[in-house]
Amino acid sequence: VATRPSTRITRQPARGRYDRETVDAILDEALVCHLGIVVDGHPVVIPTLQARVDDILYLHGSAASRTLRALSEGVPASVAVTLVDGLVLARSVFHHSVNYRSAVVFGTARAIDAPEEKLRALERFVEKLVPGRWADARRPTEQELKATTVLALPLDAASAKIREGAPSDDEGDLGLPVWAGVLPLRTTAGPLEAAPDLPAGIELPSYLRALVDDH
Numbered sequence: 001v002a003t004r005p006s007t008r009i010t011r012q013p014a015r016g017r018y019d020r021e022t023v024d025a026i027l028d029e030a031l032v033c034h035l036g037i038v039v040d041g042h043p044v045v046i047p048t049l050q051a052r053v054d055d056i057l058y059l060h061g062s063a064a065s066r067t068l069r070a071l072s073e074g075v076p077a078s079v080a081v082t083l084v085d086g087l088v089l090a091r092s093v094f095h096h097s098v099n100y101r102s103a104v105v106f107g108t109a110r111a112i113d114a115p116e117e118k119l120r121a122l123e124r125f126v127e128k129l130v131p132g133r134w135a136d137a138r139r140p141t142e143q144e145l146k147a148t149t150v151l152a153l154p155l156d157a158a159s160a161k162i163r164e165g166a167p168s169d170d171e172g173d174l175g176l177p178v179w180a181g182v183l184p185l186r187t188t189a190g191p192l193e194a195a196p197d198l199p200a201g202i203e204l205p206s207y208l209r210a211l212v213d214d215h
Ligand SMILES: Cc1cc2nc3c(=O)[nH]c(=O)nc-3n(C[C@H](O)[C@H](O)[C@H](O)COP(=O)(O)OP(=O)(O)OC[C@H]3O[C@@H](n4cnc5c(N)ncnc54)[C@H](O)[C@@H]3O)c2cc1C
Pocket: 005, 006, 007, 008, 009, 010, 011, 082, 083, 084, 098, 100, 101, 102, 103, 104, 158, 159, 160, 161
């Protein structure tokens, strides 16, 4: 059995956070994670959705997915989640950076077979995309549930790392005639694009209208 890597941040340790509140907030805000496992001796990193419920990070996908199959067989995994908050423009190119919030999780996943837990996890995935959607869209059939693998990764080895604020330029560069500061970046929603085959007369649901109006 492979030894789990340490979650203790050694580079820029002041940026490290280990409290679950910080880790959870990053996981909950990010839709996408990068899932890393070793397949036939080679590291494979795959981008995929993730959704958290309490102490579990859920991953899901097609039952035919090679990565998910390997994971459900108990292969150790690493999951990384990244939120990019801004571009940090320093006077020197050396000190250019990005503001970010990231989380890294290590662990071994288990496949969820119980239909109730599977459904609960899928509800979280859908509600994370758009709150209010689960109650509106058609629920999965038994066949669709069977075709979907859901994996649970316990959140017992996780770290977060956060860079925020202004550039950290060298003293000697502060007088240079070069603009310095941060260009914040945000993800925005909308405008909506209705499906071309959407029948006439279907109203925009209020939970979607609210999302688009907010941005
Ligand atoms: C958007 C973004 C861009 C970055 N760009 C660069 C770059 O260009 N060059 C660069 O060197 N570094 C960059 N980093 C930082 C990078 O993620 C690593 O933290 C850094 O490279 C140190 O790696 P290490 O293996 O020496 O970490 P160590 O500090 O030795 O890692 C020890 C443990 O700390 C934890 N850890 C490390 N990094 C993170 C993290 N980011 N989030 C949560 N936990 C973590 C893990 O559990 C890891 O096992 C970037 C980070 C983000 C989020």
